[in-house]
Amino acid sequence: MNKKIKKWIVSFVGIVLSIMLILSTIAYSIDPFFQFRTKDDSYMLSGWFVSSGLIKNYDYDMLILGSSMTQNFDMDVIREELKVNPLHIGLGGINSREIGELIGLAYETGNAEKFFVGVDMSIFTTDTNESRIPSYLLKDDMLSKFRYLLSYEVWFRYIPVDIAFMMLDGLGVELPIKFEYSKSIDKLEDWSLDYSFGEEIVLANYIGGKYAVSNVNTDDLYSRMVKNIDNFIANFDFEKGEHVFFFPPYSSLYWCNAQEQGYFDMYMQAKEYFVNNVSEYDVKVYDFQYAELTTNLDNYRDTSHYSSEVNDWMVKCFASQEYIVTKENLDMNKEILTTNTNAFRKKYAKLFE
Template identity: 30%
Template sequence: MKNIRFVITFLILVILFSSVVGTFVYVVDPLQQYRKASYSPLFSGQQRYQNPGLAKNYTYDMIIIGSSMTENFVPSKVGESLDGNVLKLSIEGSTAKEQRMIADVAIHTGQVKKILWGLDYFSVRENSVRDEESFPFYLYDENKWNDFKYIFNISNVKHAFGALLLPKDQYARFRNLDLLNNWDSSAQYGPDQVFAKWKEARFAEQTTSENEPSLDVVKQRFEDHIISLIKAHPEIEFTFYYPPYSIVRQQVWYSLNPARFSNQQAMKKYMFEQFSNFNNVKVFDFQSDSSITYDLSLYKDLSHHSAGVNQSIIEAIAADTHRVTKENVDLNNSMLEQQVQSLVINENGPVFSLSITMDGQAVAMKQITTTSKNQVRVPLKDFAMAAGIEFSYDIPSKTATLTRENVQAIITVGESEALVNGQPTTLEAPIQIVQNRLVAPLIAITRILDGKVEITNDQHHPYFINYDLSFK
């Protein structure tokens, strides 16, 4: 009998405790899933959990959708430029599926008139959500019966206490909705940060290239998650833009994961063609804008740029520049491809794109590799063919011989000196084997063969340089 009473008493206490906890979370509603907070809220940095409540209960007529590339937008400034009351619903690392889910929640309120959407290729490569098993689907639906996952979540209990009890000057970055998840002030930008990530990415990209989905699969995901939304809402004005990753990021994809780079280029054109079927859609492309993508001082890693770039994007959209049209869609893609093909990555200074001419006439170099001691390196065989120089290479001794008229240069891989007509001559950088190709410092090799190099900067594009080679 005592055991039965104990069990009954225990159950009653559990029910009472659960009721108190559940009522507390419901009333405080720390993620604002049921109502906008009447107190000074403490927002969560977990966007997949916080955003549904913001979308359901705040007042706005324009939303920002996208990955971390859109996190540095300041909604009040976006609203000033694009004429809207803006709510940012960015989700770091999100796929188009996740972005569609939060867009649906916002649109369901009937408030949305405009959507600014940062469209990353990677978002349509995947058809999943992060941490599928623990993803808070219950926050995105209208089913109240599954809200117990929110009400009885220990993290939300702690969050509710924090929202009520913590001093208002603590966690300031989680109390300002305009700057929520904006990481600009805490980021370190510059070439050092970019090149640190570049070294990591050269290995990582080679391992991920094996899993690149087919273009047909990517197109279908784009249709499922984005085009279907546009079709369903002709009353909403959609503005999409392709974010400006650093040119180093694009070069890594181009050189180490060419299938991904090719798919990205193809999808940009395909998406524009699909968007063109709708009068309520505009698309903008910033990926070949060298004034942004070559300036590594604007980036904290290979992809993520400063808030100043976000503001420039908004100003460009407001001015209707960078807009993709049927006349420039191919040009935008070809410009980006030319940029990565000619890119010279200089860890000791700025990156730049290099064109090479011979007496003013363009010559083809299949590969322009990273610089060595500020010396641009080119494939030695390509150089010899373009200059009409006799070339031979002895594999066992790793020695190259170049002969032009009365000058003969003998150069060994890794050696800092060359024999020029039998006389030792110092090289500013040795020849090396890079990606199974013999490369040499262009200026040094030209000069020891009695040639000249004239270096010219493009006045309109400071990151574009021409080397014009000439021989007597």
């Protein structure tokens, strides 16, 4: 009896280990989060899960990192205009800690020579700084590898979807372009097909409170932003390559809203603080926030998110080195932005009555 039970216990361990081994092998061969190799146009990609794998294993020399403002960059335009081999990681609502984790990983792998980082003002205003990137995807030890291969996300989320994709592909089913986008590394997290753009839509969203600028807690805002900027800058090692920061071109409506909520001036001061601080290093900062196109709501889906044509325009500016901001032209830029905002306010006076 005792012998039979001992055999039962040993069999339990054996079966569990065998299942784990088989599943690990399958997950390793599929590798949906690119922890061992990358495979384009094959699997459903989520930025939160594949970013670290792409940074570790993709072939690139330029990394573009940022929030939803960077998600619609066209990699072909970047290749053509900047003559680089880019990888873009755009994660909606990315925070300072997540940027730090990903940029740190990029430094470790040493693939990139250029780092383009989108600087969203919300990175500096938020208090939450928890990482949403699973820790097992950031570490490189054996335990983390096994956690990945045997993870819930791999086995209950992505592998079933990937197998469904493969089966549909095998059956010759043509999926909508949205699904094709979701498999493309170049189009990672691209949302340009998900929304419509235009003045009417932006105004309707603004009036309806939909996709409006989230309310910012103005209590102690500037000192909070200064602290967050210091932490953000500390993420970077400017010796590791060419670093470029850019302030994305929010619409004038965004800035009117900032005036309404009373944080416009604090944002300007924070931007000045940022530029002054990074100017100590060999970096470039682009400020697109005073550009003329920000006054045209046809370029937007809401107060801050712009169409992919604007992304293309930004790339051309990178190539021609327009809109670089320095300590010297900061005041002038601020003046233009204020003038644009005031003119916009006059044009849409009814909105603010």
